[in-house]
Amino acid sequence: MHAPTVPRLPATGLLLLLGACTPDGPDGAADGETDAHDPDARTWVPIPAMPAADVATDRLCQVPDESAPGFSPDPDAIQIACRVETMSYAPTDLPAPDGPLWAMTFNIERGLQLDGILDAFDAGDLPLPDLLLLSEVDRGCSRTGTEDVTRRLAEHLGMDAVFGVEFVELPRTDGSGGSIGAACEHGNAVLSRYPLGNAQWGIHDANLSWYQPPEDRTSGEPRLGGRSWVAADARVGDQLVRLVSLHFESRSESWSTIHPAQAAEAAEVGSAPGGPAIVAGDTNFPAYSFDLARDDGTVNDPGAAAILDRGYVDAHDPLPVSERATRSGLVIDLLFGRGVTFSDPAVCAASLCSGLSDHQAVWSRVSLLPSEDTPPAP
Secondary structure, eight states, X not given: OOOOEEOOOOTTSOOOOGGGGSTTOTTSOTTSOOOTXXXXXXXXXXXXXXXXXXXXXXXXXXXXXXXXXXXXXXXXXXXXXXXXXXXXXXXXXXXOOSSOEEEEEEEEXXXXXXXXXXXXXXXXXXXXXXEEEEEEEEESOGGGTTOBHHXXXXXXXXXXXXXXXXXXXXXXXXXXXXXXXSOEEEEEEEEESSOEEEEEEEEOSSOOOXXXXXXXXXXXXXXXXXXXXXXXXXXXXXXXXXXXXXEOOOSGGGTTTHHHHHHHHHHHHHHTXXXXXXXXXXXXXXXXXXXXXXXXXXXXXXXXXXXXXXXXXXXXTTSOGXXXXXXXXXXXXXXXXXXXXXXXXXXXXXXXXXXXOSXXXXXXXXXXXXXXXXXXXO
C-alpha cells in the first residue's frame, strides 16, 4: 500500500494527515467534525503498513526534471512533493506502561554505521527506547548500501515507524555528504514500540536551498528539498502522545531568522492537537550551549527560545552543560516536551557514540501527564 502524496505544509495552514485523502474527510470522521485540538476527541488513524520496496527504484518524491524548460532551483528545488513511508512492526497488544517511557533522539549520520547501532541496542550499550526520533536517515542511498535505514531499524527493534524526506540527494563523486551514485532520499523518522497513527510531514516554509546545477557538483552537498519535520501520534495506553522529529538548518545565515521560524513551526505541530508532545532532533542551535553555561536562566538563542516560549521544557536541563555536548562541543541534539515530565536524562558517552555517528544520542525517561493537565498552547 502506498501512502498518498503529501505536499509541503505552510506554517499557518492546516496539517494534512495521511488519512486526508479518504472519503471520510480530513480527520477520518464521517462528519468531519472532530476537533483536532481536543485530545479526548482526537480521531485515531493508524499508519498503513507499507510493504518493503526496492528503495533504489521506488522513490517517495516527485523529483523535478532539471533539464525541463523553465526549471528554477528556487523555490522548486525546495518545495518538492513526497509520499510518507510508514511501516508497522510494533506489537498491537502491548500493555500500557506501568512507569515512565524511554525517549531518545539520535542523529545517526545517514546510517553509515547502522550495523554498529543495532549491535549497541542488542548489547544494551544504548537503552532500548520506547520512543525514538531520528535525524539524518538515508533511504536507498549508495553511501549506505541502498538500505532503507528506517525500515531496518524498525524491524530489528520491533517498532512502528514513519519516515519523511528532507532532501533528495543528487549524484556527486565527492563532498561532505559522501559519494552518491544515483539520486536518493534522506530525511527524518519517528519510531515507537507503541502503535503509531495520524502521520504527518511538511517542509518548513523558511528554508535555504542546497541546490547546485550539475556542472557545479564538484564539492558540497547538492540537494533538492529542504529542512522538514515528520510527526505521528503514539497510542500509549489510553493516551496519544504527539512525536515530532526535526532537523533544522545548519548554515550560519539561518540562525537569526530561519531557525526561529523552523522551531516555532515544529513546536506548533507538536502543540496543535493538545495533550502530551515530544519535539526532538538535531536543532543546530549555535548559541544554546552558551545560554546553558550562564546562571541567570536567560535564553538568547532565538531558535531555542521559540520552542521554550511555547511551553516546552528541555529534558536535559538538570545536567550541567559540561555533560551535554552532542557534536563539536555544542549542545544541539535536544529533547523538548509539553505535558510530560522528564527524569534520568543522559547523553551517550563519546567512547561509544563517536564510533556510531558524528552526533551523540540523548535520552530520558518521560512520564505523560493527563491531557487535562497539559497547558493550552500559547
